[in-house]
């Protein structure tokens with residue numbers, strides 16, 4: 001790394017974050033200004049908010065913000081495409097202006113003070129730096145439980161993701177250019193980025209409670225992230241189905257032989273319970289298997305359409321390095 005100060009773009013996805021913006025933008029501005037003063041990053045660095053089709057006045061607040069200070073850039077998506085797509089949109093716009101991009105949640109639950117360390121790891125030659133949370137003190141019992149089920153399930157299903165890494169992450173321009181080549185519609189960045197094989201390191205940080213507004217990750221969104229994570233990273237569920245099918249096949253041979261023997265011995269078994277049990281079990285197994293296969297077929301269907309992951313409605317970036325040149 002030469003001693004040119006890197007241009008940092010902080011990407012913050014926002015979905016109905018009206019209550020948080022004032023607080024977060026203030027903290028972000030302070031932090032970026034301090035980093036600029038210290039000479040750690042270029043004065044052309046920016047905080048880029050991505051409005052993920054919010055239904056409240058998030059977007060107009062963001063536009064006010066960028067009108068008042070060129071440090072703030074705004075990317076507006078035309079509809080709600082979810083956290084992963086919002087981050088992707090922000091990173092793809094940012095990579096054309098920045099040397100490094102860091103994604104962080106707009107509620108700033110993730111500790112923004114860790115930025116210095118992210119940049120230090122980048123200067124040491126890492127193209128990707130993952131933020132790993134220290135503990136889960138600030139989470140409620142439900143979130144704790146769902147999180148540990150999530151990571152447990154992911155590992156069991158063969159998707160090797162980093163435990164306790166959410167999407168607080170630094171990526172260099174080079175890594176982002178590479179990421180832009182991935183065209184999958186079902187985006188699961190946490191699983192995808194480690195497979196790219198860039199030099200990487202980790203930074204540990206503390207997670208705080210949300211100061212303003214409520215969590216935008218509904219149970220449904222969380223479940224769909226977990227599903228996407230598993231089905232986009234691994235085909236193990238399909239293999240498990242085959243295994244179950246095979247085991248049931250073996251059991252049915254044994255059962256078949258047993259019934260035949262009993263029949264020829266002249267024993268009339270009153271097998272009502274058994275047959276009800278077997279048919280219910282088989283019905284259940286068949287339906288679950290169909291469902292899992294359906295998930296994958298659905299994924300294939302969505303991928304074959306090659307639809308864009310997000311639609312950008314507008315981009316506001318003021319005072320970039322290229323303009324000044």
Ligand code: UDP
Pocket residue numbers: 012013014015016017052080081082083086104105106107109214215216217
């Ligand atoms: N988010 C988003 N689109 C969505 C849901 C969430 O851009 O459809 C953003 C949200 O505004 C926040 C980040 O993703 O900046 C993380 O969401 P949240 O803080 O609600 O999740 P939690 O911290 O509770 O897991």
Ligand code: MG
Pocket residue numbers: 105107109210215
């Ligand atoms: Mg949050």
